[in-house]
Amino acid sequence: MAEVRVVEGIGASADAVWELVRDFGGVMKWSSAVQSCEVEGEGIGAVRTLALPGGAAIRERLERFEDAGRSFSYSILDGPLPVDDYLATLVVRARGADRCEVDWASTFQPKGLSEEQALGIIRGVYEGGIREIKKNLEK
Numbered sequence: 001m002a003e004v005r006v007v008e009g010i011g012a013s014a015d016a017v018w019e020l021v022r023d024f025g026g027v028m029k030w031s032s033a034v035q036s037c038e039v040e041g042e043g044i045g046a047v048r049t050l051a052l053p054g055g056a057a058i059r060e061r062l063e064r065f066e067d068a069g070r071s072f073s074y075s076i077l078d079g080p081l082p083v084d085d086y087l088a089t090l091v092v093r094a095r096g097a098d099r100c101e102v103d104w105a106s107t108f109q110p111k112g113l114s115e116e117q118a119l120g121i122i123r124g125v126y127e128g129g130i131r132e133i134k135k136n137l138e139k
Helices: 014-021 115-137
Strands: 002-010 036-040 047-051 057-066 071-078 083-094 100-110
Touching: 002 115, 014 083, 014 100, 014 115, 100 115
Parallel strands: none
Antiparallel strands: 002 100, 036 047, 047 057, 057 071, 071 083, 083 100
16 A cells, blocks of 8 residues: 655644635635536535546545544545545644644555556645645735
C-alpha cells in the first residue's frame, strides 16, 4: 500500500479554510482543476462526479465527515488516476487565530504506473489543491 501526505500551513483561520473545503459538492469554490461537480445523495455515502479538463471524470464517495474535527475522508470509485483502493483524508488544524494547516493524506495501490510515479501524481494533486486554497484565502 502506498501512502502520500502533504501538510502545509495557510495564513487564514482554520474556520475560514474549513468553511471553504467542507462542502463535498463545493470543490469548484476552491479548485480550478474541476470544471463541474455533480453530487448524488447526501451525507456519508454521497457520490460526487468531478468533470476535469479534457473530458475525464472522477467519481468519489464521502466515507467520513466530522465538522467538529474539521475533517472528511473520501474514496475514489473510478477515474483516470493510476490508483486502486484509494482512501484520502483531509484535515484542517488551527495553528493560531489566523493560521492553520491542511493535512491531506491517502493510501492506495498504484495501478498501471510505478509506485514512485503514482506517488508523484497524487502528491501533485494535493499540493495544487492546497495552493488553490491559499490563493482563495490568504491575504
